[in-house]
Amino acid sequence: MCKLAYLLTLLCLPLLAEASSTYRCGSALVSKTAPSAEVLSKCGEPASRDFLGYKEVLDSYGFRNEVTVEEWIYGPKNGMYHFLRFEGGRLSEIRSKRGR
16 A cells, blocks of 8 residues: 555656646746746736846857846735746746745
8 A cells, every 4th residue: 555655656746846837827827938028918017026147058059148047926825925937038947935
Protein backbone atom coordinates (compact mmCIF):
# COMPACT_ATOMS: atom_id res chain seq x y z
CA MET A 1 0.00 0.00 0.00
CA CYS A 2 2.84 2.40 0.85
CA LYS A 3 4.52 1.73 -2.52
CA LEU A 4 1.27 2.52 -4.34
CA ALA A 5 0.91 5.86 -2.54
CA TYR A 6 4.53 6.70 -3.34
CA LEU A 7 4.02 5.84 -7.02
CA LEU A 8 0.85 7.94 -7.23
CA THR A 9 2.70 10.88 -5.67
CA LEU A 10 5.48 10.59 -8.24
CA LEU A 11 2.96 10.44 -11.08
CA CYS A 12 1.18 13.57 -9.86
CA LEU A 13 4.32 15.73 -9.49
CA PRO A 14 4.31 16.87 -13.14
CA LEU A 15 0.70 17.97 -12.72
CA LEU A 16 1.64 20.09 -9.69
CA ALA A 17 4.50 21.73 -11.59
CA GLU A 18 2.17 22.53 -14.50
CA ALA A 19 -0.17 24.45 -12.21
CA SER A 20 2.45 27.18 -11.76
CA SER A 21 2.83 27.76 -15.50
CA THR A 22 -0.37 29.83 -15.69
CA TYR A 23 -1.97 32.61 -13.67
CA ARG A 24 -5.68 33.38 -13.63
CA CYS A 25 -6.82 37.00 -13.37
CA GLY A 26 -10.59 37.05 -13.18
CA SER A 27 -11.76 35.21 -16.29
CA ALA A 28 -8.46 35.74 -18.14
CA LEU A 29 -5.51 33.37 -18.12
CA VAL A 30 -1.86 34.24 -18.75
CA SER A 31 0.88 31.71 -19.39
CA LYS A 32 4.62 31.72 -18.94
CA THR A 33 6.40 33.53 -21.81
CA ALA A 34 3.47 35.97 -22.18
CA PRO A 35 4.63 39.54 -22.84
CA SER A 36 4.26 42.00 -19.96
CA ALA A 37 1.82 44.09 -22.06
CA GLU A 38 -0.52 41.09 -22.35
CA VAL A 39 -0.38 40.45 -18.59
CA LEU A 40 -1.07 44.13 -17.91
CA SER A 41 -4.06 44.21 -20.28
CA LYS A 42 -5.57 41.00 -18.87
CA CYS A 43 -4.76 41.46 -15.17
CA GLY A 44 -4.55 45.22 -14.72
CA GLU A 45 -1.99 47.16 -12.76
CA PRO A 46 -0.27 45.09 -10.03
CA ALA A 47 -0.24 46.13 -6.39
CA SER A 48 3.54 46.43 -6.64
CA ARG A 49 6.14 46.54 -9.43
CA ASP A 50 9.81 46.12 -8.58
CA PHE A 51 12.80 46.44 -10.89
CA LEU A 52 15.26 43.75 -9.74
CA GLY A 53 18.12 44.47 -12.13
CA TYR A 54 19.56 42.80 -15.20
CA LYS A 55 20.28 39.22 -16.17
CA GLU A 56 22.75 38.04 -18.78
CA VAL A 57 21.32 35.50 -21.21
CA LEU A 58 22.56 33.70 -24.30
CA ASP A 59 20.44 33.93 -27.44
CA SER A 60 20.00 31.12 -29.96
CA TYR A 61 23.16 32.26 -31.81
CA GLY A 62 25.33 32.21 -28.68
CA PHE A 63 25.44 35.99 -28.24
CA ARG A 64 25.22 37.42 -24.72
CA ASN A 65 22.48 39.93 -24.00
CA GLU A 66 21.36 41.74 -20.86
CA VAL A 67 17.64 41.69 -20.15
CA THR A 68 15.68 43.52 -17.47
CA VAL A 69 14.24 41.57 -14.55
CA GLU A 70 11.04 42.75 -12.82
CA GLU A 71 8.71 41.29 -10.22
CA TRP A 72 5.03 42.19 -10.14
CA ILE A 73 2.90 41.37 -7.11
CA TYR A 74 -0.86 40.87 -7.30
CA GLY A 75 -3.03 40.47 -4.23
CA PRO A 76 -3.96 39.80 -1.64
CA LYS A 77 -6.78 37.86 -3.26
CA ASN A 78 -8.48 35.43 -0.88
CA GLY A 79 -5.39 35.67 1.32
CA MET A 80 -2.95 34.84 -1.49
CA TYR A 81 -0.21 36.96 -3.03
CA HIS A 82 0.92 36.14 -6.56
CA PHE A 83 4.47 36.98 -7.65
CA LEU A 84 5.07 37.26 -11.40
CA ARG A 85 8.68 37.53 -12.58
CA PHE A 86 9.49 39.01 -15.97
CA GLU A 87 12.80 38.61 -17.78
CA GLY A 88 13.25 40.64 -20.93
CA GLY A 89 9.59 41.68 -20.87
CA ARG A 90 8.31 38.08 -20.82
CA LEU A 91 6.67 36.21 -17.94
CA SER A 92 9.25 33.72 -16.69
CA GLU A 93 8.01 32.57 -13.27
CA ILE A 94 4.75 32.46 -11.32
CA ARG A 95 4.76 31.92 -7.56
CA SER A 96 2.03 32.19 -4.93
CA LYS A 97 2.24 32.64 -1.19
CA ARG A 98 -0.39 32.93 1.50
CA GLY A 99 -0.37 36.35 3.16
CA ARG A 100 -0.51 37.10 6.86
